[in-house]
Amino acid sequence: MPAARESLLxxxxxxxxxxxxxxxxxxxxxxxxxxxxxxLYNEFGSKDGLARALVRREADGYLAGVDRALAAHSDPRDRITATAEWVTSAARDNALVRAMVTGCWSERLPSPTLSAVPSTSAVPAQRRADGPLPTPGDFVSLVRDRAVTVLAGPGALRSDTADLARSCELAVRLALSCVAAPPGEGGVADLVRSALHRQAG
Structure with missing residues (x-):
């Protein structure tokens, strides 16, 4: 991304x-x-274009954090737990991420339409930002699918990953519930480990 565009964002x-x-x-x-x-107008076209690009950048940063969390450990449960902790902390620390993953856009935030908008931008990054933005359900699927891909390894059959996908989605949804109602002592990690233990049992 060109330096001027990043500085503007x-x-x-x-x-x-x-x-x-x-x-x-x-x-x-x-x-x-x-x-x-x-x-600024050459890069984004309008204030709405700037808002869409800002939301897209924060979405990409959120998903990059998911990838880092999944790579941080070797044990599968630790990977899922680290991912759940990232999901919660990213939403807690970034109002745009919180709005994207919960669908609760406050009046303080831009609220760009999630569907694609017509784009005549010559800037490839802006054309991407003008495409459809992820919904809260999309984020659940994106995080779950990234986790399944990493944990199942290359060449895994879809039929072999159904239980893993359910565990990953459970962890993501549990983490998102902690955004709305922060957990007490032990935090999201204890909740996720406990849920995964029960599901495995």
């Missing part, structure tokens, strides 16, 4: 932390990124 994200999206001005985002307003 950083500036937009920082502005969103200070004020509601409706009060974020394109001229201020451009100034904070150290580029002209025309550069």
């Amino acid at each position: 950083d500036a937009a994200f920082a502005a969103l932390a200070r004020r509601p999206w409706s009060a974020v001005r394109m001229v201020d985002v451009a100034a904070a990124a150290g580029v002209s307003r025309q550069t």
Whole structure:
């Protein structure tokens, strides 16, 4: 991603932390990124285009975190537990991620339509951002499928992974419930380990 585009997205994200999206001005985002307003419009086309690109970037970052969590351990249960912890912490720490995975968009946030919008952008990253954005259900499936792919290994048959897929989806959904109602002592890790132990038993 070109440096100017990334700087503009950083500036937009920082502005969103200070004020509601409706009060974020394109001229201020451009100034904070150290580029002209025309550069901002060349990259994103409009404020809605900027919002879609920002949401897409945060979605991609969330899924990259899932991949890192899955790679952090060798034991399958530890991998699932680490992934569940990431799902919860990413949603807790990032209002855009929380909105994406729960579907609860506050009035402070941009709320771009999840379906694809017509795009005439010459910027490939913007054309991707103008495509369909993941729904909360899509995120569950994306995380579950990534976990199954890593845990089952290459060449696994779909029929052999049905139980694994159910365990992974259970862990993801349990983690998402902890976003809405944070767990007490032991946190999401204890809940996930306990649920996986019962399911295996």
